[in-house]
Amino acid sequence: MSMASLINRFKSLFSAKNVPEKIFTGSFSPLVYRLESPKYHLFDLHGENWMTGWVFYFGEKVITELAVTADEAVVGNFPVNMPRPDIGIHVPFIPAAQTCGFHFKLPVPSRDIHNIHLDVIYADGTRVPFLIYDIDSVRQLASKLTEYQRQLQEIPVPSAELVFLTQGHTQTDEYQNGIIPAVLTMQSYLQKSGIDVDQIRYLLDFGCGSGRLLVGWHIIKPHIQLHGCDLNPQLIEWAQQHVSQAIDCRMSSLNPPLPYPDQQFDMIYLISVFTHLSLETQKLWIQEFKRILRRGGYLLVTLHGELYVRNTFDQKDEHFHVFMRAGYVEEGQASVEGGNRYRSFHRHDFVRDLFTGFEIRGYFPNGNDPQHNTLFQIAQSQDVYVLQYTGS
Numbered sequence: 001m002s003m004a005s006l007i008n009r010f011k012s013l014f015s016a017k018n019v020p021e022k023i024f025t026g027s028f029s030p031l032v033y034r035l036e037s038p039k040y041h042l043f044d045l046h047g048e049n050w051m052t053g054w055v056f057y058f059g060e061k062v063i064t065e066l067a068v069t070a071d072e073a074v075v076g077n078f079p080v081n082m083p084r085p086d087i088g089i090h091v092p093f094i095p096a097a098q099t100c101g102f103h104f105k106l107p108v109p110s111r112d113i114h115n116i117h118l119d120v121i122y123a124d125g126t127r128v129p130f131l132i133y134d135i136d137s138v139r140q141l142a143s144k145l146t147e148y149q150r151q152l153q154e155i156p157v158p159s160a161e162l163v164f165l166t167q168g169h170t171q172t173d174e175y176q177n178g179i180i181p182a183v184l185t186m187q188s189y190l191q192k193s194g195i196d197v198d199q200i201r202y203l204l205d206f207g208c209g210s211g212r213l214l215v216g217w218h219i220i221k222p223h224i225q226l227h228g229c230d231l232n233p234q235l236i237e238w239a240q241q242h243v244s245q246a247i248d249c250r251m252s253s254l255n256p257p258l259p260y261p262d263q264q265f266d267m268i269y270l271i272s273v274f275t276h277l278s279l280e281t282q283k284l285w286i287q288e289f290k291r292i293l294r295r296g297g298y299l300l301v302t303l304h305g306e307l308y309v310r311n312t313f314d315q316k317d318e319h320f321h322v323f324m325r326a327g328y329v330e331e332g333q334a335s336v337e338g339g340n341r342y343r344s345f346h347r348h349d350f351v352r353d354l355f356t357g358f359e360i361r362g363y364f365p366n367g368n369d370p371q372h373n374t375l376f377q378i379a380q381s382q383d384v385y386v387l388q389y390t391g392s
């Protein structure tokens with residue numbers, strides 16, 4: 001695609017006159033980002049820390065800098081201009097995404113600071129709060145985080161090829177270092193949904209891949225009985241051979257049933273799994289989850305929301321209109337269901353109707369709570385739902 005046609009596509013996607021107001025549901029945040037480091041368990045409370053990541057606005061606005069303060073004190077302004085072709089390639093219609101990286105050194109703190117605030121600064125000079133790094137929590141958890149890191153280092157990491165199968169990238173360090181923050185973030189979604197994590201005794205990771213998150217749960221909450229299943233034999237064999245024997249990892253099929261007794265689990269989580277299944281298959285699984293969840297148990301599910309629809313389809317594409325009308329669409333039927341190329345997209349109202357017998361306890365659009373952007377999201381910018389099984 002030429003640069004001119006890219007720019008035209010970009011303009012047609014966002015020019016207000018081409019976008020009937022009623023199809024903007026406003027259910028996604030246009031700030032798309034990832035803080036890559038320092039992860040919670042790698043934050044050095046007494047030394048220098050490199051803040052690395054990327055951020056862009058999913059629209060016309062261009063972010064030029066991050067303004068950083070430690071509590072009230074100014075730390076400095078740092079450019080958002082590093083080339084990130086790995087990000088830009090996914091959004092060719094947003095030129096600023098090509099150079100959306102940041103990488104800067106936080107000075108050694110001269111005293112115990114509470115929070116680090118990062119604000120984005122747009123090209124027009126406007127400034128908007130972006131992330132708050134809660135240093136107090138890191139300080140309180142310091143000895144535990146050090147212990148998590150020690151245990152994590154003893155666990156093998158899958159090959160780059162296997163990492164690609166579950167994460168869509170080949171960075172084995174990112175895979176490993178993302179485990180602890182992801183499980184802490186998952187716990188924070190549960191807490192924000194009013195759920196006491198310590199009540200969970202039996203937990204299933206449905207579509208666990210190579211057991212990435214189960215490893216984190218085992219380190220952080222070793223008393224929980226952990227189970228995982230996946231239909232990919234390569235991934236599940238790796239998990240069976242490398243993660244703790246205390247974690248029960250099993251091979252499963254595209255469709256139910258699973259080999260677990262009725263009402264076995266307090267919680268089941270699905271990180272980027274329904275995102276790769278047909279609606280028909282999703283409905284079969286919801287029935288099976290009702291069988292193996294105890295009444296009152298929880299589901300934590302991540303789904304592609306409206307941001308992903310706008311990222312994937314041109315507004316002239318029928319898929320886009322189907323989603324806007326029906327709140328659901330899928331694509332990739334020519335590829336294998338359950339694989340990463342088969343993709344489904346869900347809107348909030350559709351999710352409510354799909355999960356009959358469940359109540360939505362928490363909804364985190366793009367993985368964020370309505371007040372704050374999440375420091376370390378669990379499945380890029382996917383929407384996160386916490387549901388409780390209340391019915392039949």
Ligand SMILES: C[S@@+](CC[C@H](N)C(=O)[O-])C[C@H]1O[C@@H](n2cnc3c(N)ncnc32)[C@H](O)[C@@H]1O
Pocket residue numbers: 165166167206207208209210212213229230231232235252253254255270271272273276277337338339340
């Ligand atoms: C994008 S990956 C995410 C893996 C894992 N949840 C994680 O976050 O590391 C999706 C996973 O779901 C698995 N999967 C897809 N459909 C499935 C199904 N019907 N039953 C079990 N696993 C499934 C795939 O094999 C793959 O490992």
